[in-house]
Amino acid sequence: MRLLIAAVGKAKAGPEQDLFRQYCRRLSPPPVLKEVEEKRPLAGPQLKAREAELLLATLPEGAKVVALDEKGRDIGSVDFAHRLRDWRDSGCQDVAFLIGGADGHGDAVRERADLLLSFGRMTWPHMLVRALLAEQLWRAHSILTGHPYHRP
Numbered sequence: 001m002r003l004l005i006a007a008v009g010k011a012k013a014g015p016e017q018d019l020f021r022q023y024c025r026r027l028s029p030p031p032v033l034k035e036v037e038e039k040r041p042l043a044g045p046q047l048k049a050r051e052a053e054l055l056l057a058t059l060p061e062g063a064k065v066v067a068l069d070e071k072g073r074d075i076g077s078v079d080f081a082h083r084l085r086d087w088r089d090s091g092c093q094d095v096a097f098l099i100g101g102a103d104g105h106g107d108a109v110r111e112r113a114d115l116l117l118s119f120g121r122m123t124w125p126h127m128l129v130r131a132l133l134a135e136q137l138w139r140a141h142s143i144l145t146g147h148p149y150h151r152p
């Protein structure tokens with residue numbers, strides 16, 4: 001099953017990017033990262049709607065969609081791993097993880113998402129969310145394969 005991470009904004013070199021890459025490299029194949037950015041000077045609801053459009057345009061047909069959202073569901077790592085396993089076992093080819101911009105996700109993303117996933121109710125910087133997500137994907141892989149990285 002292919003993993004796509006679509007995110008608003010361009011990563012700059014730095015510790016968040018290093019951490020993100022470090023966890024991605026452990027996965028085979030590694031998740032594909034697609035970055036989107038609106039160049040026009042939009043703001044507020046218009047910007048959110050446009051960013052939603054750009055994120056949704058990256059989706060492979062039929063992908064399961066997980067939108068990272070602080071107001072989403074707070075599930076454990078094992079539940080997360082099992083959800084990925086269930087999608088894989090039901091024939092799903094692609095899972096896409098969508099990370100929003102400074103104002104969060106537009107309605108179109110929320111409506112398309114199969115899961116709104118929260119990493120807790122606090123707001124994390126979006127570049128750190130990439131690294132947290134990559135770590136949880138590696139942890140999910142460890143859970144499903146019995147790798148000792150994850151201690152139950």
Ligand SMILES: C[S@@+](CC[C@H](N)C(=O)[O-])C[C@H]1O[C@@H](n2cnc3c(N)ncnc32)[C@H](O)[C@@H]1O
Pocket residue numbers: 067068069070071098099100101102103104105117118119120121122123124125126129
């Ligand atoms: C700076 S945050 C945006 C915060 C914005 N106030 C909101 O309501 O989403 C940028 C992106 O990081 C991700 N993010 C930040 N904190 C998160 C959390 N606790 N759980 C899941 N995703 C989070 C989301 O994808 C969000 O769109």
